[in-house]
Amino acid sequence: MSTDQITGTSTDGATDATPASAPLKEYRNAAGGWGSVKAVASILVQEHVTLNGSRILSQQNKPDGFACVSCSWAKPADPHLFEFCENGAKATAWEITNKRINADFFAAHTLSELRSWSGFELESRGRLTAPMRWDAATDRYVQTTWEHAFAGIAKELQAIDPNEAVFYASGRASLETSYMYALLARLYGTNNLPDSSNMCHESTSVGLPKSIGVPVGTVQLEDFTHTDCMLFFGHNTGTNAPRMLHQLQDARKRGAEIITFNPLKERGLVSFANPQSPLDMLTPSETQISTQYHQVKIGGDAAAIAGLCKLLIEWDDDAQRNGAPRVLDAAFIAEHTHGFEAFADAMRATSWEEIEEHSQLSRAALENAARVYAQANAAMVLYGMGITQHRNGVHNVQMLSNLLLLRGNIGRPGAGICPIRGHSNVQGQRTVGITEKPELAPLDKLKQLYGFEPPRDKGLTTVEACRGVLDGKVKAFIGLGGNFQVAIPDHHVMDPAWRRLRLTVQIATKLNRSHLLHGEVAYLLPCLGRIEIDRQAGGEQWVSVEDSTACVHGSHGLAEPAGDMLLSEPAIVAGIAKALLPRNPNVDWDAWVNDYALVREAIERTYPDQFKDFNQRFRQPGGFHRPLAACERKWNTESGKANFIVPDTLDEDADMPSRGPDVLRLMTTRGDSQFNTTVYGPDDRFRGVHGTRDVLLMHQDDMTRLGLAEGAAVCISTDSNDGIAREVDGMHVHAFDIPPGCVMGYYPECNRLIPLSHHAKSSQVPASKSIPVRLRKSAAVGQAAA
Template structure:
């Protein structure tokens, strides 16, 4: 009997017994209670494997249990004993599987054989590996490379990513969109303009020396729970933590350490945020403006009174450019507009500014609540502006820290997975492999969606991930997939992207990172890069789910040999036989980033890539860190926010979820159980709009492109969220996001401020 959905308040801290229960539950659910416990002891350890979910930093001196609740769920999900065999596909047509939910599809377990879609029977049928490679190669020979996309999820290793990027460029295109296009591309575009590097400047050691942390747009308790340990330690030495989020996320409210017997056996918990500001969805730029304005005006007053400066004047004078114009813009900003746009009071923003000014070393951390907006790039740059005011870049205990999602999403960009040829050493690739690399800018995720929609794409190859589900505009995109000539998916588990497929479709199942990868030279090790630009080795420890699986590098090599003409300078077979040779190739291509790669990769805590900004070396056009003057607060001219009935929708992940993978229907931190078909609303908005608790509604996007986007069967529930705002779950609510609603310059889908109206459904 199915459970009845329910909503109930959750007042417990993140971690604690709730986390222990959730980990135990997933291990039992995936039938790995004994083996899973053994495996988890090696997770994020120097002699073990890197977590397959988030990319938070891995310490040199790890805890006994160096994994979080969601990391444990991801591990159990991968080492499950459940299998999606050819017999499963023989029993289910693809049309029947289309009616299954995401969780039902992935819950079938690991894929065991390469499969090819058969239109006559509407089923996936097993196919020998070499035949699959040959058929895919034959099809790709007939396509224009500019009409073929090589997508990569953020989980593939550095070795696989390097090979995959080289494959695409040897084929003739830079169409290498990845999951960064959907999340932190706004960071990668914003930071080079301001500080000269595309990634954050913070290391784990900085957390030991900071005395103030600012959080913007991140649900740490769900999306990077291991970070709660350094946050707890920071709070114990009285560091201030100032949070800006539309929702009061439990992990940033309080935490009980499940590794502390004292805390587990008592009611002891740590209050994480010392200030918690529930900013309106889309109001971050206004809020940051208010803080900057407060600091600059306080500094003006201090100078006038001949008192100590509030700002770091010497840093600004020596290391920055554009301060005067920025300061003038902040002085001119109107407090009424700031308060209206942010839904925060002047006094609240001044309180945050006071703590910033008082601190000696500040870290700013942010997630997709910042990047997934129309002005996501500007929002990141405003955070950098704030950091520059206090000289908080390039000193111990300070810096800017984008919190990445997928476990190697930052690393794959480092080794060439990008649509931007300017970010790749093309001259070095030309020298090493004796070919003319393509120079044309490739397709981003949004570009890929537009090409798919408009019939300008011939093939989509996916290295992991669940692209069809992760992208916006499902109602527009889903029908387009079925017209695409070819889809190829390298995967571990069945997901929606395999069911919404091209006319010819192949499933190529791979060995997972946690599994032992045996090749000609023996058991292999791979590498990943975490959010702090630190490179780590990862070695599998469980037996592969099936004897018919190939490793990701072996699959990429098999495709390459079938697609490309022979190149004496690229020995794909040798690379597959010994991944150390791939690392040598990476080092030759990126000598400054990967010096002595094979030697350094196994050192405890990994090794850091050089980041000039962390040493106050500014690789920008001005040779300094740049203040950026905002040109507004970030509205989208193509979307209609007018009208009393229009609400701002943000999509977000639940507690039992990582990206598109849903482990369970519960989201206990928000008190949502056995359902994801909900919208969480401000109670006053519900009264104003005539909705009662648990009313069924249809959400309709308010857009000027005249395309009807709606999602029915949602239940509304009162929640602590700013007026005018509403929260729904990702990826289900992606149907409501137009492809055109994306961040300027970075083209990240703007999933955090979508104008919607709600219509009550008939009883």
């Protein structure tokens, strides 16, 4: 079993003996409801924070409270009584737990031993409390001082070329920390600033600028009150952004249509019972969310979208011939778009045989969806990583933009495109400079403000950083949060390479597997969490974050810090900077740490158009929206207009090494009790999986064809031609409502099946939603039986 898998858990982190082959228990209830209430109560008890946790949760996502450390969904100006979801509550309880990891813990366990623990066991031991360095003689982390840690890190970084170091950031650091971190890297001399966007929505950041001239979505929270049609693609809203279900329920109650394209029927997009509604809680009442649900084949989204576009264009052709009202927004297309005729011709020429083959949806099903969209006055498209994490992820995003442009659904109330981001500030850290692309950073402005020559060379993406580790060109890795080595592809290929790094630095709140895969010199630096009170010389500090709708909010910690030795993330960044860099009279790191308002002033000076009156506006209820040109129908593209872009292919598998009935498409996904690589428990109740994550969900016909019985143990392997064996043994197959030829497995357990080279073209996002795999009966189980 992988060290990041669980076969069952108890509240103290020990494992139970729940059989991995336990049958699925169908979950027939709505998302939300008593199931969510019970889950929230359970996590508070598990982390021993029942009373304190309840108090803190009452201020989650409130104007005077803290922004959730989990998902980045929008925070309303007029919040609900409880403005948190089940997974947000789990993330909060996980962070404010009263469990601690101190020097005695590391004295009792070598890192070699800890590598045999599951990811759940590591994180469930509680909060890190003291700065640590790895001692090679004992293979243990030993406590050090902050001064020695900063000096040791600086010594190692000064000994290498700046472009041999990688400054990675996960998506939860504040705007203030992110700005300081990006400036630190560039003052040091590198643009090697990959982040978690490289692993999820980089396809959005690459695709949308070419289509509509902005790298983020155009939908704002108020648009949900004006829309009459929503189309969802590749997103599990009930698990990954549950607070959005409030907006969806309200929209459905006033008659809006919601059409979903997803390989699996996810409970949150089927029905919802509002835990804050007495009617929903005390009666069988629930709201049907999706009015149409189309189970598209994994990787078939572009074909499905092409079918919708083809129908709209051909219906419009018929309308023009017959003198009927136009189906397309001809005035918008003429005034605001470029490339329509080429796109229209390509869609007309696309055959229904091709569309149906790649999408596994019938023409009749697509006609039902297109008819609703054609009749909508204002429509929006919402999507997740089921769109971006594909070989053709960038084209998928651009096809969604094409669909919206056909009817002028960009830049007006109730309409727009809405990439649903994951981590709580992953969009914001890009806004303030964490990017490997020098053309996206205000380098000339930084030069003017801070009196240095910023590096102009392109930095490394996440995939390129991994390649650099493999070939020895990367010698140092600094991680601002996250669980990098578990989140990336090709685990078994990458793990040995980390030992060859000269320096690894991990800034974290909890222990995870990435902290155990260290370089020759390694430091583990514990930081305050966002939920904790951040006391500096200038008083208690506020930070800011940006949500999925480009809205910036304030956040103020409420919990007492987990330990006296913790430093804030800004303080840790500043400590490294002061030890590493020559003194710069234009950067007062100490003043910035004492008063984060000074950092916000620096952000405003750097980005005056985006952050005007930053300190005056960020704490107002509902935050403030950054200006986005596309929302005003101003197009910052080469053509000066919104662009229709013709896809190269509708075939997700065009470059697969082989095809055939025994080659299946695997999508990796998160479970109900999980956020990113953090697993709060082994159950995924919405899918009926309990006590295990060692499962593969597949169509009954595929199981029959391959001779696999329900619960059979199998080995799953990647179908690739690079000579590297990638497989996970001891998985158990279960029949599920999923399109034929498709398989679902859990992330990150199945990440070792993703070749580092299997990524989206242009954006390099790992294509973890469409992996060509084969199944065979488990050799390990057969040997045990023998």
